[in-house]
Amino acid sequence: MVDLSVEMSELWTSLGAPAPGRPRLIQVVAARAGEGASTIARELALHASRGGVRSVWLIDLDLLAAPQYGAIRADAGRYGALGPAVAATPDGSVFFTVRPPAIGEDGKPWPDAAFLAAYRVGATRWWVTRFRREALRAGQTVHVLTQEDYWQAMRRHADLVIVDAPSADRSHAAAILAPFMDQTVLVVAADQTDVRAPAMLRDAIIEGGGSVAGLFFNRGTVAPPGFLKGLIP
Numbered sequence: 001m002v003d004l005s006v007e008m009s010e011l012w013t014s015l016g017a018p019a020p021g022r023p024r025l026i027q028v029v030a031a032r033a034g035e036g037a038s039t040i041a042r043e044l045a046l047h048a049s050r051g052g053v054r055s056v057w058l059i060d061l062d063l064l065a066a067p068q069y070g071a072i073r074a075d076a077g078r079y080g081a082l083g084p085a086v087a088a089t090p091d092g093s094v095f096f097t098v099r100p101p102a103i104g105e106d107g108k109p110w111p112d113a114a115f116l117a118a119y120r121v122g123a124t125r126w127w128v129t130r131f132r133r134e135a136l137r138a139g140q141t142v143h144v145l146t147q148e149d150y151w152q153a154m155r156r157h158a159d160l161v162i163v164d165a166p167s168a169d170r171s172h173a174a175a176i177l178a179p180f181m182d183q184t185v186l187v188v189a190a191d192q193t194d195v196r197a198p199a200m201l202r203d204a205i206i207e208g209g210g211s212v213a214g215l216f217f218n219r220g221t222v223a224p225p226g227f228l229k230g231l232i233p
Contacts, residue, residue: 015185015213023158023160023161025155027183033188035189054161055158057154057162057166069128082120085117102137175204178206182214184213186216187215
């Protein structure tokens with residue numbers, strides 16, 4: 001694994017200092033799969049947790065694949081061992097719904113929040129979420145909600161929330177949730193010459209009421225090291 005500490009420091013600085021006492025929600029997304037957005041989100045969470053941010057949460061929106069949980073679990077030497085599963089919601093709210101609702105063994109509906117678990121990473125105060133796909137039953141589907149209850153709850157619960165959204169060519173989740181975020185960082189592979197897809201994603205986020213911090217040019221998709229060489233508004 002390439003050491004991205006310098007690049008993450010540059011990215012963190014480029015995003016600007018947070019307002020005193022105000023938690024921050026940062027979404028990271030790419031227009032196309034394979035451009036490295038999940039790596040950037042994970043490394044930014046690691047950097048922030050080691051840099052003095054008291055409470056960091058990495059929310060994985062790729063619910064069925066759970067790449068963040070898998071990547072951290074596979075590299076405990078870098079990130080730290082995962083702790084036991086805990087509730088991933090401070091008040092019972094959640095950003096998705098499962099339909100049709102699950103019914104527990106007691107015959108009562110299983111709350112959507114029960115599908116989402118969080119795991120503390122190492123000794124630092126940061127957590128990563130994992131959707132409990134194994135709890136889904138045949139015929140059930142998951143839908144992202146267009147409401148901010150969960151995100152407001154997380155603002156009261158954590159100092160920094162980094163949201164790793166699936167690429168726009170796979171899901172509309174990033175555009176749906178962008179209005180609830182403080183900033184969205186668009187990740188673009190440095191060798192990608194066609195910028196129409198990132199531009200369309202940027203426009204969709206802005207038109208939907210979100211804020212785009214800029215483009216993170218990911219050189220790691222070409223030949224590591226050397227991810228970030230600029231965050232361009």
